[in-house]
Amino acid sequence: xxxxxxxxxxxxxxxxxxxxxxxxxxxxxxxxxxxxxxxxxxxxxxxxxxxxxxxxxxxxxxxxxxxxxxxxxxxxxxxxxxxxxxxxxxxxxxxxxxxxxxxxxxxxxxxxxxxxxxxxxxxxxxxxxxxxxxxxxxxxxxxxxxxxxxxxxxxxxxxxxxxxxxx
Ligand code: AR6
Numbered sequence: 001x002x003x004x005x006x007x008x009x010x011x012x013x014x015x016x017x018x019x020x021x022x023x024x025x026x027x028x029x030x031x032x033x034x035x036x037x038x039x040x041x042x043x044x045x046x047x048x049x050x051x052x053x054x055x056x057x058x059x060x061x062x063x064x065x066x067x068x069x070x071x072x073x074x075x076x077x078x079x080x081x082x083x084x085x086x087x088x089x090x091x092x093x094x095x096x097x098x099x100x101x102x103x104x105x106x107x108x109x110x111x112x113x114x115x116x117x118x119x120x121x122x123x124x125x126x127x128x129x130x131x132x133x134x135x136x137x138x139x140x141x142x143x144x145x146x147x148x149x150x151x152x153x154x155x156x157x158x159x160x161x162x163x164x165x166x167x
Pocket of ligand 1: 011024033117121
């Protein structure tokens, strides 16, 4: 049984084994949750990311958490929404699947996700929530999974989507 909790807050303060960063393919930081994670983790994070040499959309790479309470940061570049006919749904699914695999590889028990691709990258929120939650439920992972929704609308949509999927 997959255990999923949804709440509203800031992912950088989560006391979990791994937090997920909605990164870009350079892994060199940016705005949104990526910027917040880089600021909170400290300058060593950028050095570690440099050594990873980028990451393809839908794939995932892990660094230490540095100054964060989380032990690891799993960086995954989500797809940029380009109308929906450019494999966006599959790529978003790949992000969640590959983050779970990375967390399991590092023997994590708990993981926190932000809503990947629904900020600057423009993925429609309801569709993204369905893909995220369905993919994680299907993963059948024994991880304790938390969705950390930054704003109220995201929180509401993830809650409604999870309730609908469980019915
Ligand atoms: N904790 C949790 N969620 C957050 C936080 C936070 N501290 N801050 C923002 N969010 P976005 P994307 C939410 O734009 O769409 C970056 O520049 C935010 O409200 O961060 O995948 C990267 O470098 C939204 O719900 O990520 C890439 O270039 C969600 O996180 C690009 O943005 C994702 O919004 C990636 O875009």
